[in-house]
Each structure stands twice: as structure tokens, then as C-alpha cells.
Amino acid sequence: MDGMIDGDGLNELAPGGYYLALRVGFAFPMLEVNALPEPWVEHYTRHRFMLSDPVIRWVYGNTGATRWSGITLDDPLRILSCARTFGLRYGVAVSHFDSADAALRSFGSFVRADREYTDDELHALTTLVRNRHVAAKPPDTLTEAELEALDMVRQGLRLKQIAHAVGVTEGAIKQRLKNAKGKLNAQTSAQAAALASKFGLI
Amino acid sequence: MDGMIDGDGLNELAPGGYYLALRVGFAFPMLEVNALPEPWVEHYTRHRFMLSDPVIRWVYGNTGATRWSGITLDDPLRILSCARTFGLRYGVAVSHFDSADAALRSFGSFVRADREYTDDELHALTTLVRNRHVAAKPPDTLTEAELEALDMVRQGLRLKQIAHAVGVTEGAIKQRLKNAKGKLNAQTSAQAAALASKFGLI
DNA sequence: AATGGATTCACCATAAAGGAGAGTCCCTAT
């Protein structure tokens, strides 16, 4: 339903579930993918584990990859052992930090129940997070006029209304939307507006 | 540009800026509004203050409202005094927890530079966060068929393609989208899809 | 001065979206 494809073996690398937070800025990520088991998500949410979670604290304080078992931060709420009771036994945390790119971070947590992760898998997951981080980068080539038109489409205005509000002809708005669709690789204005919104461009 | 209106006096209550995270679930909110001063946002982001920020830790551990000056949690990175150097002098933290509503929390941080907040203002901000929390609640009356159609609109499919993929007539898809627009109070399918996406419905 | 890019606009044909109305199916409350 989501249209997300698994071209990078994520389902095989994390058969027990995973969590991805891509392009975290001030506090929260532009894109969040939560494929952890629902019971654990429910329990984690209800107990507000995030700020105490050693995995979260590790990815905020480090760059690279580590097995959960290699995290030496204290765990007063015993969140990691609690996770095991939900079947989340072996895990890897990956943190990617791209200082050149607006200080945006991406991180992921990956789980399997059968055995500890290998060094190769750690490396593969590091690469995966980096690739997803790059893939989630929004295009920066859209002009102000194009973004303005997209934003008004998102708000439910018609081309005629947009043209009148902006003070140009309807043809100009069409052209702006057409350009925007091309740059966002979108088939329709609705998709382009949704993409621009998801990317935080509007 | 965003269409957000200030019908609740937020600009007067927080002349120095504010931050709102509405309907926080597993880790991240459905809606984030960051109206803090840009230099502070930049500094805060680059230093990854969030997990250490006593204000964030307070809202995650409490319900209600407090002045920043009344937060007794330790502040090893001296984030609050650092904030003062950016002009964020007096602040209020509000945390709203609605256990009856899927364990979703909302919180906000509000700033003014001229004087400490009054009790009345604390109360007003508490009400404001609760109202915003409720207002951000997505409608739950959309049917599966309607959400399916909206999701395919968001992905850039045409009505004809949607109808063919789903196995119904184009007219049926139009009706589903019409119903969805009514329920979401949207003028166009593009707006409806963007709204449903923002609400996390699709 | 020339090149290229971005923007703006017009015109036309076609495709898609939107609106009104009515019928069917199914579940529920009277």
C-alpha cells in the first residue's frame, strides 16, 4: 500500500523488524519508517521509552554501527531486556551523520531473533542507512514559484484560483506545476504536492 | 503560506517563539510546528540537544505545565542558560497526555524575553496545547476503500488506473474520493490526499 | 555579444476530475 520497495535486502537483514528515522533535523525526522512488531511499539509508546532507550541515546551520541550487545550506556529501565521479552533479541543500531548536509542525521535500529549480527551485516546496514539517507534527500532545484504553486495545490486551490491569487495567468501556473512534476518525478500535481510536503519543501 | 491561523493568541503568548509537537506516538509527532528563533534552532540541532534538554525530559516525564525556571531536572550541558544567550529567557513547557486516545501525547515550549509567565498564561497555554491536540486529531470515519483511493491518488495514479487496479468503475472511485473530500473537508483530491497523508491515515 | 537557463504566456486537443442524481446492498434500530 505504501509503495515502498525493498531493493536493499532490508527484510532479510532485519527479519525481526526495524526502525528508520531519516534526516533528523531540529528534533524530529523528515521520514520515519517503523516496521517493529506492533506489541513492542505499543509497549514502548505507552511507557515513553524513547528518551531512556540506550539505543536512541547511542545513535544520538555516536556515528557508525554497533550491536545492541556492544552498547555500554546504562539502561536503568532495562529496556533492552524488556525488548527481548517481546522477541527483539539481537539488534544493530546505525547512526549516520552528514555534517556537510545541513547537519542532518539518520539512524536505524534493526532486529533479528535467531542469532547475533555478523560484521558483514553490520557493514551492510551501515551502507543501507547511508543510502536511504541520500535517497531521502529532497530535490533542491525547485524554484520559489514552483513551490508556491505546489503549496496552493496542497491547500486545495484550483489553477484558476492560484493564478488569480498569485497574479499571473493560468498558463503560467500550469507551466510551474509541470516543471515541479518533472523535478519531483511525479505523474500528477497531487503526487507532486504530496512529495513536496513529505520532503518539507512546502 | 502555510494556511495556519493564530486564533488562540499563540503569537501574543509566545512572542519569543514556540515549539509544538502534536500527537507524539512511538517516537515522533504527527505534526511539528517550530517557530523558535532560527539561530537557536541551528545551534540546538547541530549540538543534538534534544535528548539532554531538561524541557524535553520534563514534558516526557510529566503532564501539565511548568515554567522553565521551575524545572528541577539537572542540566549538565547548561542548555537553558545557553538558550538565554540566544534571547530565550523566560519559558513555559506544557505536556498533554491523553491516555484514552491511543496513548498519544502533545507538548509545547513557549518563550518570551521580557518577563516571567503568569499563572493565567500558564493556564492559557495548557488549554492551547489541549485544543491543538484535539484539533490535530484525524477523522476516523474514512472507509478502507476511501483511504485506498486517496493513497493511490497520492502515489500519482489516475482515476482510470485506480479503478482498473482496484477492479471497480471509474465512477466508483470518483464517489469514494468525493466522500473522502467531504469527510476531510477538502476541496480537491490533491488536498484530501495531502491531508490524509499528514494525518498518517495512508 | 552570445549562450543557456529559467520564467512567462498563448493556443489547442485530449484526458481527467468534479457534480448531480439515482439505484443496490447490507446492517441496524424501531
Next chain:
DNA sequence: ATAGGGACTCTCCTTTATGGTGAATCCATT
């Protein structure tokens, strides 16, 4: 049982969006 209500379906018609083509303008770079 039966009268609603909601979801779903469909048709007919109107309005709107999209795609293609061409062209003029403005601007920064070469």
C-alpha cells in the same frame, strides 16, 4: 418486517487539468 442510514455503484454532463508546441522575456555567465 421494515424503515433508515451508510457504503458502494453507476450514468450523464460540465468543468478542470494535462500535454504538446512554440515563442517572448529576463538574467547571469561566458
